[in-house]
Every structure is written in structure tokens, then in C-alpha cells.
Amino acid sequence: MGKLKEFTSSSLFLPVVALAVLLVFNAIFVDGFLTIQMTEDGRLYGRLIDILTRSSSLVILALGMTFVIATSGIDISVGAVVAISAAVVCNLIGGRGDGVAETPMALAMLAAVGVGILCGVWNGFLVSKLKIQAVVATLILMTAGRGIAQLMTEGQIITVYYKPFAYIGGTIPGNILPTNIFIAAAMVLLVVFIMKKTSIGLFVQSVGINPTASRFAGINVTMVIFLVYAFSGFCAGVSGLIESSLIRAADANNAGLNMEMDAILAVALGGTLLSGGKFYVGGSVIGAITIQTLTTTMYALGVSADQLPVVKAIAVVIICLIQSKKAQEMFDKWKAKRAGDQGLEKAVEKA
Amino acid sequence: MGKVLLEMRQIDKVFPGVRALSKVDFTLREGEIHSLMGENGAGKSTLVKVLTGVYPRDGGTVTMEGKEIFPRTPKEAQECGISTVYQEVNLCANLTVAENIFIGREPRKYGFIDWKTINHRAAELLHTLNVDIDVTKTLDHYSVAIQQMIAIARSIDVSAKILILDEPTSSLDEEETQRLFKIVRKLKDQGMGIIFISHFLEQIYDLCDRITILRNGELVGAYDVATLPKLDLIAKMVGKDVSAVRDMEVAAEKSQPSDEVFLSAEHIGATGQIFDVDLKIHKGEVLGFAGLLGSGRTETAELLFGVHPISQGEIKINGKKLDLKDPMTAMEQKIAFCPEDRKVAGIIGDLSVRENIILAMQAKDGILKHIPYKEQVKIADDCIKLLSIKVSSREQLIKNLSGGNQQKVIIARWLATQPELLILDEPTRGIDVGTKTEIQKMAVALAKKRGMSVIFISSEMDEMVRTCTKLIVMRDRRKVAELENDEISSENVMKAIAGGAA
Numbered sequence: 001m002g003k004l005k006e007f008t009s010s011s012l013f014l015p016v017v018a019l020a021v022l023l024v025f026n027a028i029f030v031d032g033f034l035t036i037q038m039t040e041d042g043r044l045y046g047r048l049i050d051i052l053t054r055s056s057s058l059v060i061l062a063l064g065m066t067f068v069i070a071t072s073g074i075d076i077s078v079g080a081v082v083a084i085s086a087a088v089v090c091n092l093i094g095g096r097g098d099g100v101a102e103t104p105m106a107l108a109m110l111a112a113v114g115v116g117i118l119c120g121v122w123n124g125f126l127v128s129k130l131k132i133q134a135v136v137a138t139l140i141l142m143t144a145g146r147g148i149a150q151l152m153t154e155g156q157i158i159t160v161y162y163k164p165f166a167y168i169g170g171t172i173p174g175n176i177l178p179t180n181i182f183i184a185a186a187m188v189l190l191v192v193f194i195m196k197k198t199s200i201g202l203f204v205q206s207v208g209i210n211p212t213a214s215r216f217a218g219i220n221v222t223m224v225i226f227l228v229y230a231f232s233g234f235c236a237g238v239s240g241l242i243e244s245s246l247i248r249a250a251d252a253n254n255a256g257l258n259m260e261m262d263a264i265l266a267v268a269l270g271g272t273l274l275s276g277g278k279f280y281v282g283g284s285v286i287g288a289i290t291i292q293t294l295t296t297t298m299y300a301l302g303v304s305a306d307q308l309p310v311v312k313a314i315a316v317v318i319i320c321l322i323q324s325k326k327a328q329e330m331f332d333k334w335k336a337k338r339a340g341d342q343g344l345e346k347a348v349e350k351a
Numbered sequence: 352m353g354k355v356l357l358e359m360r361q362i363d364k365v366f367p368g369v370r371a372l373s374k375v376d377f378t379l380r381e382g383e384i385h386s387l388m389g390e391n392g393a394g395k396s397t398l399v400k401v402l403t404g405v406y407p408r409d410g411g412t413v414t415m416e417g418k419e420i421f422p423r424t425p426k427e428a429q430e431c432g433i434s435t436v437y438q439e440v441n442l443c444a445n446l447t448v449a450e451n452i453f454i455g456r457e458p459r460k461y462g463f464i465d466w467k468t469i470n471h472r473a474a475e476l477l478h479t480l481n482v483d484i485d486v487t488k489t490l491d492h493y494s495v496a497i498q499q500m501i502a503i504a505r506s507i508d509v510s511a512k513i514l515i516l517d518e519p520t521s522s523l524d525e526e527e528t529q530r531l532f533k534i535v536r537k538l539k540d541q542g543m544g545i546i547f548i549s550h551f552l553e554q555i556y557d558l559c560d561r562i563t564i565l566r567n568g569e570l571v572g573a574y575d576v577a578t579l580p581k582l583d584l585i586a587k588m589v590g591k592d593v594s595a596v597r598d599m600e601v602a603a604e605k606s607q608p609s610d611e612v613f614l615s616a617e618h619i620g621a622t623g624q625i626f627d628v629d630l631k632i633h634k635g636e637v638l639g640f641a642g643l644l645g646s647g648r649t650e651t652a653e654l655l656f657g658v659h660p661i662s663q664g665e666i667k668i669n670g671k672k673l674d675l676k677d678p679m680t681a682m683e684q685k686i687a688f689c690p691e692d693r694k695v696a697g698i699i700g701d702l703s704v705r706e707n708i709i710l711a712m713q714a715k716d717g718i719l720k721h722i723p724y725k726e727q728v729k730i731a732d733d734c735i736k737l738l739s740i741k742v743s744s745r746e747q748l749i750k751n752l753s754g755g756n757q758q759k760v761i762i763a764r765w766l767a768t769q770p771e772l773l774i775l776d777e778p779t780r781g782i783d784v785g786t787k788t789e790i791q792k793m794a795v796a797l798a799k800k801r802g803m804s805v806i807f808i809s810s811e812m813d814e815m816v817r818t819c820t821k822l823i824v825m826r827d828r829r830k831v832a833e834l835e836n837d838e839i840s841s842e843n844v845m846k847a848i849a850g851g852a853a
Contacts, residue, residue: 213695217764218711218714
């Protein structure tokens with residue numbers, strides 16, 4: 001009983017319940033939702049695997065976004081950085097029809113992630129050093145980023161025919177699961193490791209809650225803020241690899257489109273307040289998977305891609321209502337009043 | 352005696368866990384200057400905030416000219432005729448004087464703002480207060496004293512019957528204060544009721560007619576100034592008899608500073624903040640910075656902690672010249688600083704007591720050298736025991752602690768870094784009397800037993816007199832005197848602040 005109570009009051013409770021509800025809904029209404037089968041060449045497939053694959057890049061973005069939001073900032077440039085990273089990796093490998101890579105793939109990937117970090121460093125510089133408001137600072141790259149990606153691809157969609165490139169978002173022959181699931185898992189583990197072995201988590205929360213007091217306690221606030229944006233850029237760079245590999249192309253206009261909003265939503269769903277402070281990495285991960293599950297569910301139910309935002313918007317409203325203290329108070333009052341009214345009715349009936 | 356203007360009866364105000372006001376009565380008459388007195392945390396400001404609608408009252412009645420009023424916001428209080436001028440002038444520096452006076456209620460002509468009338472009336476209004484200035488210039492052209500008078504002019508013009516002056520003289524010099532008093536007396540003669548809050552006893556005896564004394568949220572009594580000797584007033588404020596107050600002036604067992612100098616600052620200053628301060632702090636010394644609010648006490652302490660860089664002079668630590676460019680540099684030199692504003696610069700509200708305690712230590716160790724959880728627990732538990740911090744568990748959020756316990760956690764944070772110089776800026780502000788004494792004793796004990804250097808800053812004179820072995824008196828962002836041993840007394844400090852020698 002004590003354990004249960006501990007869980008219901010824990011920060012992970014809401015995100016887990018939201019995901020569970022969606023999964024149960026799917027299990028009932030979507031045929032074969034829980035089925036996982038194996039293909040002839042030894043790969044697992046099914047809707048659950050699909051959800052995990054599709055959510056991997058969002059999970060990674062949400063990791064970076066969690067830290068940024070915890071410092072009471074926000075990074076709306078990640079979608080555009082995904083496009084830049086995609087453009088870099090595809091550009092370097094090249095779109096040669098004979099399937100030969102112009103640059104070794106590992107090098108190209110490293111370069112793409114590096115450019116992602118560079119973007120993050122730029123954002124971090126603007127926010128921490130020049131003290132530009134986070135929304136405004138990252139808006140610069142959000143709007144300019146796609147243009148930069150366009151420049152790199154010279155306005156074309158570069159399609160990569162080099163086979164191994166598809167393995168990032170697909171399955172390496174012999175593996176049973178798509179590679180991007182492993183990448184996302186590795187990123188989550190990396191973050192967990194950093195959280196356990198360094199004190200960055202404490203500093204990020206401290207800065208998010210009270211930057212002045214943090215400064216007086218000797219924390220280098222500028223550095224902490226700078227680091228979280230750089231890390232967010234790193235995450236976006238990695239996501240860019242996955243996103244481009246999935247379609248084996250760099251599409252400057254559509255790669256990572258609106259993903260910043262989904263990442264923010266995932267963090268919010270996970271229980272981290274947008275005002276900063278306490279953050280929940282686990283919640284953000286589950287939040288990202290929940291969003292993908294929602295998307296997959298809607299597609300399975302035949303909702304078109306154009307109408308999807310409406311469903312998401314409804315989900316956001318519900319989440320906000322659940323998290324809102326004021327709404328909670330109103331609900332409690334309403335419940336108390338109803339209980340009172342019912343008591344009164346009963347009393348009247350008795351009389 | 353004028354007729355009763357305002358009557359507050361049996362006022363109660365409860366905050367979570369604290370009874371801030373308990374059955375307090377307060378009466379203000381027409382043409383009366385009435386002072387509210389009490390130690391910090393006695394409930395003065397709560398009472399004022401209940402009156403001005405900042406807090407709703409939990410019990411009791413407020414009647415104005417016989418009619419009961421329920422101001423829920425400062426604006427509603429203003430409509431009832433109650434105006435407040437706060438210690439920090441809350442006007443807009445970038446608007447003209449006239450605009451400041453009429454903002455939000457500009458006279459109009461054909462739907463447009465009637466600038467001519469505004470400027471004319473503003474000048475006229477200020478003239479009645481003997482302030483003849485160009486009202487079309489922006490506010491930041493004028494000194495704080497003038498700004499305060501403009502704030503007063505604004506409150507008078509919204510036809511106030513009651514004017515509350517909350518620490519109006521804390522940033523004024525002697526001459527400016529006298530000028531302000533002249534205006535206040537003029538308003539009194541016009542029949543206005545004035546509530547005057549200040550912690551300068553001299554000023555209260557100079558200006559006020561009556562005094563209402565509060566202690567721990569309860570009414571001690573209301574007295575005519577003429578019949579209440581100062582010593583009696585202090586005795587009533589602290590709740591002891593007069594002989595005990597005399598005893599309090601006698602220093603307890605103070606620390607004996609060694610000859611070794613830990614830090615010396617020569618002619619340090621920062622542009623616009625501090626001009627020329629000289630000081631030496633020895634090991635095992637409790638050095639006090641005395642002076643009024645805004646005299647430069649906090650700013651000097653901040654220079655020593657590297658919060659702001661110095662623009663002149665030099666700081667030497669253990670004889671070595673150093674450039675304290677940020678708090679971390681100071682921390683590396685084993686300097687610790689408990690800032691004045693606990694809420695803004697001290698606590699990290701949503702973190703636990705444990706996390707708050709280890710924060711400075713961890714910051715010193717850096718991001719990569721994570722203090723293992725077990726060690727954190729040990730440090731936190733040790734500190735909680737050492738300072739007898741009242742917590743339900745070390746994982747309790749610091750924001751849920753009382754002010755005194757929050758302060759102890761912040762002190763613990765710094766003690767955990769093993770400092771050699773501990774700067775305590777207003778460590779006893781807004782906390783209960785028991786904890787105040789504990790903190791003073793602790794400061795002395797640290798100096799005595801561990802040979803630590805302590806800088807103690809407080810607005811409460813007797814606290815400084817009791818704990819410090821040397822006092823630096825500041826005025827107008829300059830050091831004006833240094834008092835040692837037998838010279839340390841409230842009287843001498845007051846004299847030094849007032850600028851009159853002996």
C-alpha cells in the first residue's frame with residue numbers, strides 16, 4: 001500500500017498513466033496492436049516496435065529539451081538543427097547513384113553531430129553570455145536554420161544511395177531491432193550516467209529555481225546555461241542522423257519540422273514545469289513515447305495527418321488542466337460542493 | 352486631540368505556521384503623527400499591509416471615520432483615502448515628474464491628455480511642499496529625497512486622509528530628512544493622519560506624537576511620546592525590563608582577535624556604489640559593518656566576495672594581493688557570504704535541505720567531482736545537528752521551513768565549505784528572537800573557538816554592540832568611523848552616522 005501511494009504521488013505517475021491509457025485503448029480498438037512478429041530475415045516487427053522506432057528521435061530531442069527547460073529556458077531551434085544535421089550528413093556522404101560514399105560515413109556522422117553541437121553553442125552563447133531571452137535567441141536559428149540547410153543542399157533533396165546509411169534509422173542485418181532504438185537507449189543511458197556521476201543535475205535545477213541564489217552559492221550560472229543549450233544542440237544533431245536515415249535523404253524543408261513543439265510537449269507531459277526547476281528525465285522519455293503512440297493511434301484509426309494537430313491540441317489542453325493547480329482547486333471545490341448537494345438532497349429525501 | 356480617523360480593533364492575521372498578528376488594536380487621530388515600533392518580525396509591516404489591502408485580515412475590524420472598510424488591494428485602500436510611500440520609491444524613473452504624479456488619472460481635454468494642466472498642477476502641488484523643481488524633467492534627474500517628496504505629492508493629490516511612510520528616511524541624509532519632516536509636519540497641520548515607520552529612535556522622538564508598540568505580533572501598548580523615555584521604549588519592544596536592557600548593552604564574552612590579518616582592503620571602491628573603504632579583518636575577529644540601509648554595508652561585503660569587481664584600491668588576503676573577479680575566486684580564498692535577502696539570493700526554494708546545504712561545497716568542487724550521496728547525507732545531518740535546524744527530514748524542501756531555519760541552512764551551506772572568513776549580511780532579519788540570539792552566539796563562537804574571521808552586518812544596533820569586537824561605521828557609501836572595544840556603543844554609532852564628532 002505504501003509503495004502504491006509512493007507511486008501515485010511520484011512525478012512519473014501521470015506520464016505513465018497517460019501512456020498506459022493509450023496502450024490499453026489501442027489494445028482494444030486497434031487490431032493486432034500488441035502482436036510482434038518476426039520477419040524471415042530475423043527482424044522483429046509490429047506496431048509496438050514501430051512506436052519505439054518512430055519515437056526514438058523525439059526521445060533524444062526531449063532529453064536535451066528537458067535540461068534547457070529546467071533552467072527555465074526553451075530551445076525552439078531543435079527542429080531546424082535536425083534539418084541542418086541531416087543536410088550535413090547527406091551532403092558529405094553524397095547522392096551518388098552508384099551507392100559509393102564520398103566521405104566515410106562515420107566521419108560524416110561525426111561532422112553532422114559536431115555541427116549540431118555548434119548550433120547549440122551559438123544558442124548557448126546568445127542566451128547565457130548575451131542574456132537574450134531564450135525564445136528570441138533560439139528563434140533566430142529556428143528561422144535561419146532551414147535556410148542554412150537549404151544552402152548546403154543547394155535547394156535540392158539529396159538522396160543517399162549509400163546502403164549502410166539506411167542502417168541508422170533501419171535495422172543492421174543480423175540485428176532484431178532497428179538501430180535508432182539502440183541510439184535512443186544509449187542517449188538515455190548517457191544522460192542517466194551524467195546525472196549519477198556529475199552534479200550538473202543539481203546545478204541545473206538550482207539555476208532554474210533561483211539563478212541569483214545559485215550565483216551567490218558560487219555556481220557558474222553562465223556556464224550551466226551555456227552547457228544545456230550545447231547539449232540540446234548535440235541531441236538535435238543525433239536526431240538529424242536518424243531523421244535523414246529514415247528517408248535516406250536530406251529534406252531541408254521537412255526534416256524535423258515542428259519537432260521542437262513535440263519535444264517541448266514531451267517534456268511538459270513528463271512533469272517538468274516550463275517555469276523551470278525540478279526536471280524528470282524519465283518523464284520526458286515516456287512523454288515522447290506517449291506522443292508517438294498518440295500519433296500512431298490516430299493513423300491507425302484513420303485520422304489524417306492534417307487533422308492530427310487537433311488531436312494533439314486536445315491532449316495538450318488535458319495535460320495542462322491536470323497539471324494546473326488552479327484547475328485542481330476548482331475541481332476539488334466542485335467535488336466538495338457536489339458532495340454537499342447530494343448530502344442535502346438525501347437529507348431532503350429523508351425528511 | 353483631533354477626532355479619531357482610523358480605528359483598527361482586534362486585528363488577526365495568520366500565515367501558514369505563524370500567527371503574524373494577534374488581536375492588535377491601533378488608533379490614529381486627525382493631525383497626529385503616529386509611529387509603529389517593534390523589533391523586526393514584530394508585525395509592523397504586516398499591520399500596515401493589512402491596512403493597505405496587501406493582505407486580507409483574518410479577524411477584527413477596521414473603521415475609518417466611523418465606517419467599516421475592507422480594502423482588498425492597495426488601490427482600494429487608496430480610494431478609501433489611505434496612501435503609502437514605501438522605502439524604495441516606486442515611481443517610474445523614465446517619466447517626467449508631472450507624469451509620475453498624474454499617471455493613471457491624467458486630466459483630459461477633448462479626449463486627449465491635457466499636458467498643460469498636468470504640468471501646471473504638478474508644479475503647484477510640489478510648491479505647496481516647498482519643492483520648486485522643473486516638473487517636465489524626468490524623475491531620474493532628481494535625488495532620492497526629491498523623488499520621495501514627489502511620491503508624497505502624488506499620494507496627497509489622490510486626496511489621502513492617511514499617509515503611511517514606511518522607512519522614508521533610510522536613504523536620506525540629515526538635511527534631506529529635516530526637509531521631509533517639515534513637509535510631514537505641514538501635512539499634520541492640515542489634519543492628515545500620518546503613520547511613520549522608522550528604526551531611528553531619534554527621528555521618532557523628533558517627529559512623532561504617539562507610539563504604538565508591537566512585539567511578536569501582539570500589542571504592547573500605545574503611548575504618548577512625551578511620556579515614554581527611550582529606554583522604556585526599547586524595554587517594551589524587546590519585552591524585558593529596563594535594567595535588563597542596560598545589561599544587554601554590556602558586552603558578553605566576546606572573541607579575542609589575534610594579531611594575524613586575514614584580509615585587508617585598501618581604499619577599495621566600485622564606481623557609483625562604494626567610495627573609498629579601508630578595512631582590516633584579523634583572524635578570530637567579529638567585525639561589524641554599521642550604518643543605515645543603503646549606506647554601503649552590503650555593497651562593501653559584496654566587493655569582498657567578488658559579486659562586483661572593484662574599480663579602485665586593492666584587496667589582500669593573507670598578505671597576497673588578489674583580484675576577486677567572481678564569487679568562486681573568493682570561495683577559493685575560503686571566503687563565505689550569506690547574503691542579505693534570503694529569499695532572493697539565499698535559498699533554492701524547491702530543493703531539499705540536504706541539497707541546499709551541499710550546494711556551495713559542490714559548486715566549489717565543480718561539476719565533475721560529484722559528492723557521493725552518502726557523504727551528502729552525512730554533511731547535511733551533521734549541520735542539522737550542529738546548528739539545531741528544525742526539519743522534519745533532511746529531504747524537506749527548504750521553502751517549507753521557517754525563516755530562522757532557512758537562515759540556518761544557508762549558514763550551514765557556508766560552514767560546510769570550511770571558510771576562514773564568514774560574511775553574515777543581516778542574518779537575523781525577519782526571524783524569531785530565539786534564533787536571533789542563537790545566530791549571534793554562533794558568530795561569536797566561530798570566531799572564538801575556530802579562529803574564524805566573521806563580518807557581521809545588522810540593522811539592529813544592540814545586536815552589533817553585543818557581538819562585534821570592532822565596528823566600521825558607514826554613511827553615504829563611505830567609511831566614516833571605526834570603533835573598537837570600549838568605544839562600541841549604540842550611542843557612538845549613532846553619532847558617527849549623524850556625522851557629529853563626540
